Amino acid sequence: MIRYIEDPEERQKIARGILEALTDWFEVEESREKYIKESADQPFWAAVEGDVPAGFLCLKETGKETMELAVMGVLKDYHRRGLGRRLFAAAKDYAAREGYLFIQVKTVRSGMYEDYDITNEFYKSLGFKELEVLEDYWDEANPCQIYVMSLKSAIGTISTRHCYRGRFSSDPVPREDLITIASAGIDAPSGCNKQTTDLVIVDDAELLGKIKGLIDPPVAQTASAMIVVLTRRINAYRDKCFAVQDYSAAIENMLLTIVELGYQSCWYEGHITDDDRICDKIAAVLGIPEEYDVVCILPVGKALDDFHAPSKRSFGERVRFNGFG
Numbered sequence: 457m458i459r460y461i462e463d464p465e466e467r468q469k470i471a472r473g474i475l476e477a478l479t480d481w482f483e484v485e486e487s488r489e490k491y492i493k494e495s496a497d498q499p500f501w502a503a504v505e506g507d508v509p510a511g512f513l514c515l516k517e518t519g520k521e522t523m524e525l526a527v528m529g530v531l532k533d534y535h536r537r538g539l540g541r542r543l544f545a546a547a548k549d550y551a552a553r554e555g556y557l558f559i560q561v562k563t564v565r566s567g568m569y570e571d572y573d574i575t576n577e578f579y580k581s582l583g584f585k586e587l588e589v590l591e592d593y594w595d596e597a598n599p600c601q602i603y604v605m606s607l608k609s610a611i612g613t614i615s616t617r618h619c620y621r622g623r624f625s626s627d628p629v630p631r632e633d634l635i636t637i638a639s640a641g642i643d644a645p646s647g648c649n650k651q652t653t654d655l656v657i658v659d660d661a662e663l664l665g666k667i668k669g670l671i672d673p674p675v676a677q678t679a680s681a682m683i684v685v686l687t688r689r690i691n692a693y694r695d696k697c698f699a700v701q702d703y704s705a706a707i708e709n710m711l712l713t714i715v716e717l718g719y720q721s722c723w724y725e726g727h728i729t730d731d732d733r734i735c736d737k738i739a740a741v742l743g744i745p746e747e748y749d750v751v752c753i754l755p756v757g758k759a760l761d762d763f764h765a766p767s768k769r770s771f772g773e774r775v776r777f778n779g780f781g
């Protein structure tokens with residue numbers, strides 16, 4: 457389980473326990489003590505197995521738009537269980553949500569020591585890219601490899617996007633951002649290019665208030681804008697209708713763009729298309745023609761609350777190479 461640790465003393469205690477057990481990587485006492493001391497004031501996550509802290513990671517701001525993965529360690533007995541990956545996912549989500557554009561990390565360049573070669577491979581497998589090697593940053597025997605990752609690349613955004621169901625800031629969402637989001641939606645692929653998805657952007661406070669009043673149980677009540685997704689059940693060919701696939705692709709494009717622009721959202725479809733047909737009531741308020749169905753609403757706004765990635769089945773459980781075996 458990955459836990460965000462608030463208490464500075466607990467942070468230092470966990471960092472000490474782990475770093476002192478990892479002397480292959482953190483051999484020099486002076487720098488180990490520096491990491492421990494600094495960890496007190498840094499965003500800090502622990503991987504807790506049972507009651508035991510088995511790993512930790514902390515971040516440090518190195519520029520207005522850049523976070524550094526300041527230090528991370530996982531006890532050797534817990535290696536190869538995905539803890540480092542989960543710690544990093546939590547930290548990356550946090551940095552992206554806080555509006556940072558890059559994460560960097562420094563390590564000893566590949567080809568020097570076996571343990572560090574493994575570290576390099578691990579960072580690359582997370583998606584870090586080589587930025588520069590600074591030969592003299594530490595000393596000649598330890599050339600410093602700097603890796604960097606953009607938090608705004610499509611790949612970065614895909615892994616940090618999650619459905620947000622918390623409160624939104626009351627700030628209006630600028631029209632230009634809403635247009636960027638909706639444009640991403642209509643840029644999505646569609647079966648036989650039938651373009652069966654249309655959108656209605658709602659940012660008028662009074663109208664938005666009417667729509668929110670229809671949503672029972674209430675969701676998205678604090679959003680200052682909403683995108684209503686419409687579909688037309690047009691056949692792509694013969695009796696094949698790809699309208700569901702079309703609007704799903706459009707929704708995902710919009711969710712990614714929303715996150716990329718620093719906002720949050722949630723795919724609300726089940727909630728409005730159930731037996732109480734909130735979708736039809738929304739359609740009536742917006743004057744949607746009969747041949748369209750309202751299928752989804754996407755609130756848009758800046759998140760005020762923290763949220764966590766839901767747990768998902770692991771890569772190995774869901775993805776196979778060259779057959780199912």
Ligand SMILES: Cc1cc2nc3c(=O)[nH]c(=O)nc-3n(C[C@H](O)[C@H](O)[C@H](O)COP(=O)(O)O)c2cc1C
Nearest residue numbers: 617618619620621722723724725726727728765766
């Ligand atoms: C077709 C579809 C319908 C959904 N409907 C709802 C919904 O009505 N209410 C809701 O809170 N989330 C809804 N979701 C969001 C899922 O619950 C969410 O994507 C899933 O739990 C995975 O979490 P993540 O998006 O945070 O990765 C829907 C997602 C899809 C793809």
